[in-house]
Amino acid sequence: VSGTTLRVARRPPERRPRGRPTFARADRLGASVAILAAVVFAVSAAGADPRGMTDLGLIAVMPLPSLLALLAVNVSFCATLRRPDASTLALAIHVLTLLFMLYGVTAIIEDVPRIQATYRHLGIIEELRRTGQIDPTIDAYFDWPGFFAFGALLFSAAGIDAGFGLAKWASLADEVLYLGPLLLILRALTPDRRHVWLALWLVAITNWVGQDYFAPQSFAYFLYLAMLAVLLRWFTRAEPLAPLRLRRAARPDGAGPAIVPPGVRGRVAMLAIVIALFAAMVPSHQLTPYAGVLAVAAIVVVGLCPLRTLPVLMGVMVAAWVVYMATPYLEGHIKELVGGVGSINENVDASVGSRLAGSTEHLVVVRLRLIATLVLWGLAAFGVLIRWRRGALQPASVLLIAAPFVLLALQPYGGEMLLRVYFLSLPFVAFHAAEPLRADAWRPGAWRRPAVGLAIVTLFSATFFVTRYGNERSDFITAESIAAVEQLYELAPPGAVLYGDPNTPWQFAEYGQHQLRYLTELDGFDEVGTNPDAVRTVLRSLDADMRGDADGHGAYLITTRAGETWLDLLQRPAGRLHEVHEAIASSPRFERIFANRDAAIYKLADR
Amino acid sequence: MTERELTIGLRLTAAFSAAAMGALVAGGAEGPVRSVVALVFLLLAPGLVVVDIARPRSALEHVVLAVGMSFAIEVAVALGMLYAGVWRPETAVLCLAAFVLAGSAATAIPANARTGAAPVRRRWLIVLAAAGIGVLAGIVLTDGD
Numbered sequence: 095v096s097g098t099t100l101r102v103a104r105r106p107p108e109r110r111p112r113g114r115p116t117f118a119r120a121d122r123l124g125a126s127v128a129i130l131a132a133v134v135f136a137v138s139a140a141g142a143d144p145r146g147m148t149d150l151g152l153i154a155v156m157p158l159p160s161l162l163a164l165l166a167v168n169v170s171f172c173a174t175l176r177r178p179d180a181s182t183l184a185l186a187i188h189v190l191t192l193l194f195m196l197y198g199v200t201a202i203i204e205d206v207p208r209i210q211a212t213y214r215h216l217g218i219i220e221e222l223r224r225t226g227q228i229d230p231t232i233d234a235y236f237d238w239p240g241f242f243a244f245g246a247l248l249f250s251a252a253g254i255d256a257g258f259g260l261a262k263w264a265s266l267a268d269e270v271l272y273l274g275p276l277l278l279i280l281r282a283l284t285p286d287r288r289h290v291w292l293a294l295w296l297v298a299i300t301n302w303v304g305q306d307y308f309a310p311q312s313f314a315y316f317l318y319l320a321m322l323a324v325l326l327r328w329f330t331r332a333e334p335l336a337p338l339r340l341r342r343a344a345r346p347d348g349a350g351p352a353i354v355p356p357g358v359r360g361r362v363a364m365l366a367i368v369i370a371l372f373a374a375m376v377p378s379h380q381l382t383p384y385a386g387v388l389a390v391a392a393i394v395v396v397g398l399c400p401l402r403t404l405p406v407l408m409g410v411m412v413a414a415w416v417v418y419m420a421t422p423y424l425e426g427h428i429k430e431l432v433g434g435v436g437s438i439n440e441n442v443d444a445s446v447g448s449r450l451a452g453s454t455e456h457l458v459v460v461r462l463r464l465i466a467t468l469v470l471w472g473l474a475a476f477g478v479l480i481r482w483r484r485g486a487l488q489p490a491s492v493l494l495i496a497a498p499f500v501l502l503a504l505q506p507y508g509g510e511m512l513l514r515v516y517f518l519s520l521p522f523v524a525f526h527a528a529e530p531l532r533a534d535a536w537r538p539g540a541w542r543r544p545a546v547g548l549a550i551v552t553l554f555s556a557t558f559f560v561t562r563y564g565n566e567r568s569d570f571i572t573a574e575s576i577a578a579v580e581q582l583y584e585l586a587p588p589g590a591v592l593y594g595d596p597n598t599p600w601q602f603a604e605y606g607q608h609q610l611r612y613l614t615e616l617d618g619f620d621e622v623g624t625n626p627d628a629v630r631t632v633l634r635s636l637d638a639d640m641r642g643d644a645d646g647h648g649a650y651l652i653t654t655r656a657g658e659t660w661l662d663l664l665q666r667p668a669g670r671l672h673e674v675h676e677a678i679a680s681s682p683r684f685e686r687i688f689a690n691r692d693a694a695i696y697k698l699a700d701r
Numbered sequence: 702m703t704e705r706e707l708t709i710g711l712r713l714t715a716a717f718s719a720a721a722m723g724a725l726v727a728g729g730a731e732g733p734v735r736s737v738v739a740l741v742f743l744l745l746a747p748g749l750v751v752v753d754i755a756r757p758r759s760a761l762e763h764v765v766l767a768v769g770m771s772f773a774i775e776v777a778v779a780l781g782m783l784y785a786g787v788w789r790p791e792t793a794v795l796c797l798a799a800f801v802l803a804g805s806a807a808t809a810i811p812a813n814a815r816t817g818a819a820p821v822r823r824r825w826l827i828v829l830a831a832a833g834i835g836v837l838a839g840i841v842l843t844d845g846d
Contacts, residue, residue: 222783222788223788223790226782226783226786226787226788227783227786227788228780228783228784239780239783240776240780241776243776243779243780243783244772244775244776244779246779246783246788246790247743247775247778247779247790247793247794248739248740248743248775250790250791250794251722251726251739251742251743251790251791251794252735252736252739252740252743253730253731253732253735253736253739254736271768274761274764274765274768275765275769277761278761278762278765313772316768316769316772317769317772317773320765320766320768320769321769323765324766327762359754360755360756363752363754363755363756364755366755367751367752367755367766367769367770370769370770370773370774371769371770371772371773373773373777374769374772374773374776374777377776377780378776
């Protein structure tokens with residue numbers, strides 16, 4: 095070991111012997127603890143009452159036994175990882191258990207799928223199945239319909255009607271699907287298997303951005319990861335950068351050149367697979383293909399990947415789709431698309447500054463997210479430094495962290511761009527964040543490094559229920575809300591105008607057959623809570639608008655608990671939408687035609 | 702299980718899910734069995750047939766590439782039908798099932814005894830011919846749906 099504190103001994107690659115895998119007694123013990131923890135977690139969490147959530151989110155109702163089970167699986171994982179010969183099956187059981195706890199928890203606690211957008215996505219699939227056509231004029235989703243077309247085929251093949259059950263478990267299913275490409279990516283970056291599993295663990299406990307629900311981006315993310323896995327494993331040189339020089343060094347940690355499939359046929363086939371994966375990504379999501387082009391261009395430009403024409407081809411594919419297939423969107427949104435180019439400060443502020451608002455508890459959640467992100471990025475920066483000092487820095491892994499950040503210079507993406515950048519760079523950030531924890535130096539008998547590792551993963555795991563599910567009070571959808579929306583669709587004929595709150599779980603049926611209008615956009619709403627006359631103004635405006643619409647196919651109004659909690663979580667003063675709902679309920683202008691404890695439906699009263 | 706055993710298991714899963722999917726769709730079956738079979742089939746089977754030509758080395762590589770290629774194939778098939786205005790999902794599923802069965806049969810053709818190389822051209826001719834028959838069978842079986 096050299097004199098500097100950062101320089102560490104070069105270590106030989108750690109590989110398990112080939113042949114039939116073994117499952118030692120310690121592996122069996124670890125796996126048993128993990129499975130038992132999963133059972134305790136599920137049984138305990140099933141008794142939680144989601145209606146008791148505060149603005150801190152899910153953590154407010156999580157039972158103590160569930161949290162202890164999460165701690166147990168972290169301890170068991172770290173204990174298993176201390177053994178250099180730990181079975182892959184035992185490690186995999188731990189990771190699957192962790193995913194079940196972190197990403198299956200809402201499906202255990204809640205009755206119907208969470209997140210209002212899920213219902214919109216299900217509605218688009220229903221629309222495609224019902225009409226058998228893509229109408230690009232409905233909205234932007236129909237300009238990038240790949241995911242929905244796939245969903246329509248899947249639902250039809252499986253004989254699924256609404257798809258609520260599938261959507262409810264989508265986050266867990268997506269996270270399990272991501273494991274495969276993540277493993278391939280991490281194995282392409284290092285032969286140290288314990289580093290790979292620790293990085294995988296870090297990905298699971300730090301993925302708080304919640305982009306893995308039933309949505310196009312979660313589908314495109316799998317394709318993004320699979321594409322990068324093929325490129326890193328088969329087409330990217332893994333020679334590390336020596337400190338301060340771009341010369342090629344020896345293979346300090348055994349990371350050799352990428353595996354190239356034998357013969358021309360193998361390479362052509364792998365390249366065809368990369369193009370096919372990207373071709374599926376292009377019509378499926380607006381943003382991910384751009385991240386794909388940037389990522390591939392980054393490793394090609396610096397000469398790590400020999401496929402020089404690939405990013406050009408990918409760029410042409412994206413441009414061709416936008417110009418020829420997404421023309422209606424392009425025509426209507428060209429200013430929005432190019433308006434944010436170069437405005438990095440504004441785009442970052444839209445992702446961070448504008449989110450620092452809402453209730454006191456919600457501000458705690460937002461700040462904890464920022465801290466968790468900075469700690470993870472700090473660990474990763476430290477990891478980059480360690481590998482650089484050791485001469486083992488893999489340029490591809492750093493470039494693939496940096497590439498998505500270019501997106502911040504292009505678009506605010508509705509204030510979500512930083513979240514997407516975090517999500518896209520996470521596997522490579524986690525790879526470097528695992529470096530300072532030095533899983534390769536964990537040994538039975540040695541406790542200091544494993545204890546530090548355990549402390550860090552436990553901290554991330556414990557805060558996960560706040561960082562990821564901090565908005566759960568508004569993301570939580572009740573079965574009663576869904577029943578009310580179903581009733582609304584029975585009452586309202588096609589063409590009727592529907593009024594409602596933001597965050598209403600509607601559009602899962604009759605998509606595109608109704609105009610939607612929101613109470614928060616009515617005259618006077620901005621002054622509710624500060625101006626005593628504002629509620630009357632809102633009601634007058636609502637009455638006039640609904641009477642205007644009644645000349646056509648009619649107008650209906652739905653008020654929901656989900657709308658109130660959403661607005662109270664994010665905006666001050668609290669209770670504004672509740673005040674308007676109360677005024678509507680007691681107003682003679684509107685007649686209530688349906689109600690349950692979470693929603694009510696109104697139409698105009700006869701005069 | 703060894704890598705080889707896992708890979709063989711994957712191929713068998715793909716073949717059996719294709720056969721079951723074809724039978725369930727052609728027979729008009731409904732219910733949870735069809736849902737489970739459809740999920741396994743569409744997640745894995747069409748892509749597995751295609752990725753064999755790239756010779757992935759491990760079961761994990763097989764699975765990841767198979768799932769990715771299955772998604773790619775199904776997005777292309779579904780978008781093709783929707784843009785063409787010929788939305789017939791059951792026909793598409795039957796065609797895919799026939800394609801997978803033909804591909805699975807072709808994979809079972811033994812390698813060249815002298816060179817050890819797989820008879821790729823012969824395999825893919827069989828796959829394409831069977832896929833063509835599958836498309837026709839799918840259209841005939843679901844005609845009028």
